[in-house]
Amino acid sequence: MTAAQSGVQVVRLLHKAIKGKCPKLFEQMAGLTDQRKRKDYQVAELITGALAMFLFKETSRNAFNNDQCEQFKSSYFNIFGLRLPHMDTVDAFLRKLPPCELENLKATLVSGLIEQKVLHKFKLLGSHFTVAIDGTGVTRYEENDAEQTCSHKTSKNGKTTYSHYVVDAKLVTGSGFAISLASEWVANEPDRNFNKQDCEHKAFERLAQKLKKHFPRLPLCLLADGLYPNKTFMEICRSNEWEFVVVLKDESLKKLQEDIKDVENKNRHSISNSDKRNKGNTHIERNYEWITEPLSHGQYTVHWLSCTETITCKDKEAKATTRFVYLTSMEVNKKNVRDISQAGRTRWKIENEGFNTQKNGGYNLTHKYSRSTFDCFKNYYQCLQIAHMINQLAEHSKSMTEMLDANKKLTIISLWKNLISVLKMGGIQERDLAITARGQMRLAG
Numbered sequence: 479m480t481a482a483q484s485g486v487q488v489v490r491l492l493h494k495a496i497k498g499k500c501p502k503l504f505e506q507m508a509g510l511t512d513q514r515k516r517k518d519y520q521v522a523e524l525i526t527g528a529l530a531m532f533l534f535k536e537t538s539r540n541a542f543n544n545d546q547c548e549q550f551k552s553s554y555f556n557i558f559g560l561r562l563p564h565m566d567t568v569d570a571f572l573r574k575l576p577p578c579e580l581e582n583l584k585a586t587l588v589s590g591l592i593e594q595k596v597l598h599k600f601k602l603l604g605s606h607f608t609v610a611i612d613g614t615g616v617t618r619y620e621e622n623d624a625e626q627t628c629s630h631k632t633s634k635n636g637k638t639t640y641s642h643y644v645v646d647a648k649l650v651t652g653s654g655f656a657i658s659l660a661s662e663w664v665a666n667e668p669d670r671n672f673n674k675q676d677c678e679h680k681a682f683e684r685l686a687q688k689l690k691k692h693f694p695r696l697p698l699c700l701l702a703d704g705l706y707p708n709k710t711f712m713e714i715c716r717s718n719e720w721e722f723v724v725v726l727k728d729e730s731l732k733k734l735q736e737d738i739k740d741v742e743n744k745n746r747h748s749i750s751n752s753d754k755r756n757k758g759n760t761h762i763e764r765n766y767e768w769i770t771e772p773l774s775h776g777q778y779t780v781h782w783l784s785c786t787e788t789i790t791c792k793d794k795e796a797k798a799t800t801r802f803v804y805l806t807s808m809e810v811n812k813k814n815v816r817d818i819s820q821a822g823r824t825r826w827k828i829e830n831e832g833f834n835t836q837k838n839g840g841y842n843l844t845h846k847y848s849r850s851t852f853d854c855f856k857n858y859y860q861c862l863q864i865a866h867m868i869n870q871l872a873e874h875s876k877s878m879t880e881m882l883d884a885n886k887k888l889t890i891i892s893l894w895k896n897l898i899s900v901l902k903m904g905g906i907q908e909r910d911l912a913i914t915a916r917g918q919m920r921l922a923g
Contacts, residue, residue, distance in 0.1 A: 479885055482905060485896030487881060491872035492533060493557055493911045494919045499596060499871050500587050504560075507583070513574045523560045524571045525580075528858065530554065531565065532865030534901070535840030535894050539565035539847060549904030556908040572857040573850050580860035581661065585692035587864060588649070588659055592696065596871075596921065600651035602821045603814055606699040606721055609659060610828035611685070611706065613645040613678045616859070617846050642852075644859065645681040647689055648828045650701070652820065653922070655870055656832035658863035660688040663856065678705065686714045699723060699808075701825035704730060707805055712778045715807060723806045723822040726782070734775050734805075738782055745771045749812060761790045766819060768810040780805045785819040836866060840894060871919065879922040 479487075496503060507522040536542040543565050554562045591597060592607075602608050619640040643664040649657045662685035664676050689698070698720045702711065704727035715722045728735070748767040768783035784803045791797075804822040808814070836843040847858040872878060873890060882888055900906060 479881070479888075481896045482900055482903075484881065484885070484888060484893055485898075485900035486905060487877070488872065488893050488897045489553075489557060489900065489906055490911060491875055491878055491919070492868065495868050495871040495875075498919050499591060499594065500868065502590070503587065504558075506586060510579050510583070511574075511576060512571075514571065519561065519563050519567065521571075523563055524568050525861070526558050526560050527563045527565065527568045528572065528861040529865045529868075530558070530562070532841055532862045533869060534898060536898075537840065537842040538845055539569065545898065545902060547902060550901050552904045553901040553906035556906050556911060569848055569850070569854065572848065573854040575853075575857055577853050577856035577860065580857050580864075581688075582692075584658065584860055584864050584867075585660065587867065588657060589693070591657075597649065597651065597655070597657075600653065600655070602699050602721075603808075603817055606697045607649055608651070608701055608821050608824055609647050609689075609698050610650045610656075610701040610825045610832075611645070611647055611682060612703065612825070612828045612833070613643055613664065613681070614829075614833040615844075616642045616644055617844055617855075642855070643678075645678055645685050646828070646832070647685055647700075648832050650824050650827035650831070652824055652827075653874060654827065654831050655874065656827045656835070657867045657870065658832075660685055660692060661859065661863070662688065665852070679708075679710065682706070683710070683714065686718065690718050697721075699821065701822060701828075703825065707731060709776055709778065712775070712780070712807075716778065721807045723804050723808075723818060723825075725822065725825070726803045726805050728803075731775065734773060734780075737773055738769065741769050741771065745769050747812065749815070751816070759792050761792070763788045763790075764816075766815045768815050770811075772809070775805075779807075781808065781810045783810050783815055783819060785823075836862060840891070841866060871921070874921050876920045876922045 504522045504526070507525045508520070510521050510525065512521050531539065531542045534542070536545065546562060546564075551562050554560075597607065600608075621640065644661055645664060646661045647659045649655065649659055662681045664678060664681045666676050698718075700715060700720055700722040702722065702724045704725040707724045707726055707730055711722070711724070714720075746767060746769055748765060750763060750765045753762040753764070765786045765788075766783065767786070769781070772779045772781055774780075782803075782805060784801060786799065786801045788797065788799045802819065802823060804819065806818055806822075808818060810818060833843070835841070841862055843859075843862060846855070848854040882890075
């Protein structure tokens with residue numbers, strides 16, 4: 479397969495992901511608030527321009543503008559059926575657009591995927607979608623912005639660093655999906671009543687309200703790290719009828735840790751399983767342990783389980799042992815202990831396939847896409863999340879997987895470089911996309 483052929487194939491998959499999985503995307507864009515006096519472009523054209531910058535992994539507004547030759551614009555029009563505006567025009571529109579509208583659009587698109595049962599096969603125990611909760615730093619400033627929204631940290635030498643920090647809820651799967659459902663910023667907003675600086679815990683409380691608003695009846699199981707096993711987190715999950723699997727650190731919840739140690743052996747159970755990887759050169763043994771009786775943490779009931787993983791490499795004769803400990807709201811038994819433990823470990827997807835990919839995989843999350851207003855920056859963040867979701871549908875399709883398996887030298891990075899090359903050569907024809915859009919996109923895994 480040539481570079482041009484692989485680039486065209488990626489465009490076809492992206493086109494199919496938009497038309498097949500997000501069929502009403504452009505109609506929903508048209509309903510966004512438009513405060514402009516001069517309207518040379520449709521709202522859908524402006525938002526699609528922002529999405530395309532992230533879809534094509536251009537890394538900055540300037541880089542995207544530099545690629546906008548006539549052949550590129552022609553290919554762009556054949557893909558989206560829309561004109562491509564200059565990114566300064568897009569930026570001017572995003573400055574005035576309320577960020578909540580793009581987040582609502584994102585939630586609507588995810589709801590569409592759920593209605594199409596695209597992600598149903600990845601449910602935990604066949605009943606709950608696994609949603610990881612975590613925060614990450616996005617940008618840093620040496621001086622606070624005019625809106626005074628940045629959280630800040632002062633070093634030992636007295637230097638203060640300001641940063642934008644976001645807490646996200648992403649639907650994660652073992653196959654590698656990390657799709658943003660809702661986002662909440664850790665920010666010292668002028669209109670928010672607080673005595674101390676905003677933090678991740680407070681942001682999660684607001685994030686939970688958004689999750690319940692956008693997905694009121696969706697069965698969720700929240701996955702969280704060792705920052706979250708507290709009464710507030712458990713109360714939020716119970717009041718919203720959500721399950722949870724949360725990391726239990728050795729130094730956390732001392733009273734509960736003592737109760738776990740005091741449990742008699744008759745209430746403890748364990749099973750083991752083995753797995754071989756890398757053509758048999760790596761041997762993985764996992765030992766699962768759980769307590770049958772529920773434990774009390776204040777007025778809440780929790781269940782305890784652990785997984786001790788030992789990895790042995792035959793060639794290097796190396797041996798590494800890691801222990802993972804979790805608290806969960808679900809009753810643990812021999813049939814489900816492996817699935818619940820694996821769900822707890824799936825939380826890492828929000829950091830690897832989620833934040834790390836968005837920072838280092840071509841989306842350039844830490845780039846200051848707009849310095850004008852914080853709301854404008856939030857809008858770019860939401861466009862990034864929507865584009866990342868669409869790209870994931872293409873990257874996890876069977877067609878993409880088969881193409882990568884058949885061409886060992888191809889990578890996701892090289893495919894997107896080929897995509898840009900094809901666009902700049904004007905090699906995308908509308909008739910080719912019309913043919914590929916008829917087929918159904920199937921996910922691998």
